[in-house]
Amino acid sequence: MPAPDVPEKPSLEGLEQKWGERWEADGTYRFDRTKSRTDIYSIDTPPPTVSGSLHVGHVFSYTHTDTVARYRRMRGREVFYPMGWDDNGLPTERRVQNYFGVRCDPALPYIASFEPPDKPPSPPLAISRPNFVELCVRLTVEDEKTFEELWRRLGLSVDWGMTYTTIGPEAQRASQLGFLHLLASGQAYQRVAPTLWDVDFQTAIAQAELEDREVASAYHRIRFGGPDGSAIEIDTTRPELIPACVALVAHPDDRRYKALVGSTARTPLFGVPVPIVAHELAEPDKGTGVAMICTFGDVTDVTWWRELRLETRTIVGRDGRVQADPPAGVERSPAWDELTGKKMEPARARIVELLRESGDLIGDPRPITHAVKFFEKGNKPLEILSSRQWFIHTLDHQERLLERGAELRWHPPYMRARFESWVNGLNTDWLISRQRFFGVPFPLWYRLGDDGSVRYDEPLVPDESRLPVDPSTDVPDGFAAEQRDQPGGFTGEPDVMDTWATSSLTPQVAGHWADDPDLFARVFPMDLRPQAHEIIRTWLFSTVVRSELEFGSLPWSDAAISGWVLDPDRKKMSKSKGNALTPIGLLDQHGADAVRYWAASGRPGVDTAFDEGQMKVGRRLAIKVLNASKFVLSRLGPEGDVTAPLDKAMLAGLASLVDEATAAFEGYDYARALERAEGFFWSFCDDYLELVKGRAYGGQGEAGAASANRALTLALSTLLRLFAPFLPFVTEEVWSWWKEGSVHRATWPASAELRGPAGNEAQPLVLEVAAAVLGEVRKAKTVAQASMRAEVARAVVRDSAERLAALAGAAHDVRDAGRIAELV
């Protein structure tokens, strides 16, 4: 072995750049695709949303995954660890609209030479979908560069040659191919049905994107006209929907209203006759016990409408305003004219005035706070509108999905409950179509009848070899471009798939399912899905659904769920809250290894407080690694057999540590592995290094020094490898002083390497007692306010016979370390 090349004054400065460049040049983390599935460990990386910005939470969870990737790599697996960018979807769309001053009109033709104006025009310029998508790509490419720089800086061991995006051609191909398969197997279907609708984004919303928010509202007691001139009072929070009312409902057992069921009431202001019906879902305790059923005030209305076969009286348009014409059954009237064109809030305010004037409002509105459904990215309460949408069957598969959830190994295990409560709570199939632009288009056209009507029941699909296609510009087989939107011709499906319809295919996209079956077979089903807990119902669930329907298997064997980063007030840290610090600033200040140390100390699934103090501790640890390594390597003499009882004891303890850290990593508990390694390392430095120092320098002859040197290099080699997944920069630096190759491609330590030299007779007690005695000597010196170098004439140890016997094996080491002349 060549003499170690140890710097005079080791430092952390510059290590990140130095090793970042070297790893790139050497291809240290490059994936070797010639390996077979059993030798590969594949990770389904979460693609971060590039139109946002990376915050501390990202650094936290991506570090977790990276420690696991590095561990598996050292265990000899070829790690498939690509990075993806989620550039698909609404956040990018909104940014592009503002940035370039454009809006998308899917009806417009593609212009190949299109360039956006220098300044964003007002009003925005309408452009075709392909042109719009080009602008999205142009903008996100810049974001992706910034993200990559940060990830490299943090030391993620990603293969940067395998990056994918969720809007790129491969993602489009996989999404469209997957959809065509579902269409062929009957798992995808379209239907005109009431769905939750965001009036700002003007798109349908899936159950998984809902969020309840507490909002201020009010009960309004309204008088309906009953039979024979009587009055029926109801409570409603949405009086503006009175013209959409199709029935009143009471519970069948409610004696107060039993007699009324089957008769007819009359709506106030509009005088529309509506039946009084009975249904189990009507709650006698709520309001007056009679509810107004509208088209559609809430999801219960939809249930009543469906089960009681009520009429449809739509009054709310896709833009969230009261539509121009009254629905069938409602006469145009002054009251209607007052409401038409208004958004919901003003319409409500106005109708309350009208009801007050007509005397149909009983008392004043009573303010309440109640939960209302919102699109998680939206600002207005969702409406329920009927529209044509595409769905994927999920309700039919609940049992099977629950089985898959049980089959998946969750880390931590209790996260499975979230998956199960979500699957059990499903109430609609998965709605995948969105009336948006920046997404993967459905690979569909429809035949037009001779009258120009769209034949939705006759979708035209492309041959799989044509994918990806954009039906707004591409033409279905057997048609000519001129036949677009002409009677007897065809029209393109205007909708795009929801972002989750693509994100649910990240294993297929990253693994090149649609264009590289050989690669895909080597990486799928994958080993690990790392992700955050709040997207179990979306990303994890939808990925399981797609894998089940396409392959009949789980997409991965293990799911590692990261917690959140909490600020000191215990709130989730995020950009929107304005309390997140920039990751680059933290890396500049503390260094990547230190930031990683903090991140890796957060256990799987546990929300963790943001703590710069921990980063300082991490930095101290990295510096300690440099200095302790310098000590071990700088005056390294000849190595020999491990004979000293103290050395054997240390190696035995280290062997146990290796077993423990390995077991922790096998259970995805990187935090435990780090904590144990760190604990061992500090006592190794404080006690063992001090005790062995004199002997290593030759104080007890050549054999003693040779034993010490052997033990020291074994320990250092082992500790560096144990720390490598957490502190990749400093461990690589030290490794390079005396070893060939990268520590990150070195073999994960095995306890057998240490148990051999330690021998069967190793007694951990030797180190324990020696350290305890040394500690007592230090205490005496501290109390005496003496230097640690002060000479001790005589030290007397009183302890059990067993411990005294153990001490005897290291008596000389203890005397040297404590500068004790006589040890009794």
Next chain:
RNA sequence: GGGCGCUUAGCUCAGCUGGCAAGAGCACAUCCCUUACAAGGAUGCGGUCGGGGGUUCGAGUCCCUCAGCGCCCACCA
């Protein structure tokens, strides 16, 4: 309303199958320039393990119950 998790020193957290006379780091105090390390080292102060019951020779660890915090889910009149 249902479910899951958390509650251990001032702060951030370990404590896995019950044996702990309760641990670590930070902070704090005192001391020490010691040839691996002053962006350091040594030593120390600090806790009736959220409350109340129970099981056990023994409970921070298991069971019941209550409380607080957080999250997930749930048909919003």
